[in-house]
Amino acid sequence: MNAVDSARMLSLMSSADYLAAATLEEADLVLLNTCSIREKADQKIYSDLGTLRRWKQRRPGRLVGVGGCLAQQDGEALRKRAPYVDIVFGTHNIANLPEMVRRAERRLPTLALGMEEEMTHWDVVPYLPAGAVSAMVAIMQGCDNFCAYCVVPLVRGREVSRPAEGILSEVRALTDRGVMEVVLLGQNVNSYGKKEGEIPFPELLRRISAIEGITRIRFITSHPRDLDDRTIRLFEEMETLCPHVHLPLQSGADRVLEAMGRGYTRGEYLARIDALRKVRPGMAFSSDFIVGFPGETEDDFRETLAVMGEIRFDSSFSFRFSSRPGTRAAEMKEKVDPQEAASRLRRLQELQAAHTRERLTAQIGRQVTVLAEGASARDPGTLCGRTACNKTVNFTPGGGEGALRSVLVTGAGTHSLVGEERSSDV
Numbered sequence: 001m002n003a004v005d006s007a008r009m010l011s012l013m014s015s016a017d018y019l020a021a022a023t024l025e026e027a028d029l030v031l032l033n034t035c036s037i038r039e040k041a042d043q044k045i046y047s048d049l050g051t052l053r054r055w056k057q058r059r060p061g062r063l064v065g066v067g068g069c070l071a072q073q074d075g076e077a078l079r080k081r082a083p084y085v086d087i088v089f090g091t092h093n094i095a096n097l098p099e100m101v102r103r104a105e106r107r108l109p110t111l112a113l114g115m116e117e118e119m120t121h122w123d124v125v126p127y128l129p130a131g132a133v134s135a136m137v138a139i140m141q142g143c144d145n146f147c148a149y150c151v152v153p154l155v156r157g158r159e160v161s162r163p164a165e166g167i168l169s170e171v172r173a174l175t176d177r178g179v180m181e182v183v184l185l186g187q188n189v190n191s192y193g194k195k196e197g198e199i200p201f202p203e204l205l206r207r208i209s210a211i212e213g214i215t216r217i218r219f220i221t222s223h224p225r226d227l228d229d230r231t232i233r234l235f236e237e238m239e240t241l242c243p244h245v246h247l248p249l250q251s252g253a254d255r256v257l258e259a260m261g262r263g264y265t266r267g268e269y270l271a272r273i274d275a276l277r278k279v280r281p282g283m284a285f286s287s288d289f290i291v292g293f294p295g296e297t298e299d300d301f302r303e304t305l306a307v308m309g310e311i312r313f314d315s316s317f318s319f320r321f322s323s324r325p326g327t328r329a330a331e332m333k334e335k336v337d338p339q340e341a342a343s344r345l346r347r348l349q350e351l352q353a354a355h356t357r358e359r360l361t362a363q364i365g366r367q368v369t370v371l372a373e374g375a376s377a378r379d380p381g382t383l384c385g386r387t388a389c390n391k392t393v394n395f396t397p398g399g400g401e402g403a404l405r406s407v408l409v410t411g412a413g414t415h416s417l418v419g420e421e422r423s424s425d426v
């Protein structure tokens, strides 16, 4: 979501005749788009701000703006802690960015933190690099779930869905520019449109799929409670829907899931995975985990490892519980010892690494279709792209044309595959 917001900021600033600088030293203005999902992200931003303070001192007239979730969360306090910041703007205030920069140029600092639900920036088209074949499209923002540990509803506001017509016209415009894959974004995509009485999420998927030029559709993030049978069945019917689902489990212990306020049990989660595997065998799954949630015991944690063993996720994002101001979990007393939490995280990540290796190795010898996104970062002579199951593949081109290439997988690394293009007949 932050990546899309940053792309929006870039396009707004470009249309107001500002140019992107190649280096920090060349720049006159720095905008930080921030995250506050964990304490570590907060700390990193304040450390970056220390660097920017010295950068400002080196040339009078330079400006610093801080937007995003940390700006929304800390607001006035951020200004107090870093008084050299010229613009502090929250998650609902992006559309006015050029105006805020102009004010700052006239030495008028801005603090813009309004969060009214209608203050969205759907109409600001995110910057798209030339030649892009994949693009993210925000379909909603905010969240109404208030999971005990999560700061998102506080800093991104309540759930608001974007009108379907705007989404469809953005996708049409993207395909006109050569985009073949769209990644639909929202904190809880499965509840798209419910509050507003918009078309339901499965119908939105169908309409996007009908747009000429769309080859692949992905969506993040699904909530295990709201991923319904209609959406699951679409994986059987719609070839454009990529066989990869990111479904955050967070914990494998019912006790912990309840304390987190997640609204599903381990059994219900497993049933969703089963249903998805039935309609699309070979589907890839990724997940999110929090270890060391207040009250989590060794037995609870082992239940998480057991579910991982059962499902064998292709990949996952995992973190130690981080207390966020204003959330219910911040008030919970039974904190897990930080060293114990760190050790659990290590164990979980080792298990995940083994599963990832296993899933990647299973691809060796297979012929896969890769949507090539450009030259590989490590070797400009090879191309890099992703399979429908969302596996990154670096491959030697074999003379094919267009972005869809047929590749023979010849090897597996820690997080990605390598291969050779064998035929362009895909």
Ligand code: SF4
Pocket: 143, 144, 145, 146, 147, 150, 151, 152, 153, 187, 188, 223
């Ligand atoms: S559903 Fe996701 S974004 Fe919403 S409160 Fe829960 S963890 Fe946060």
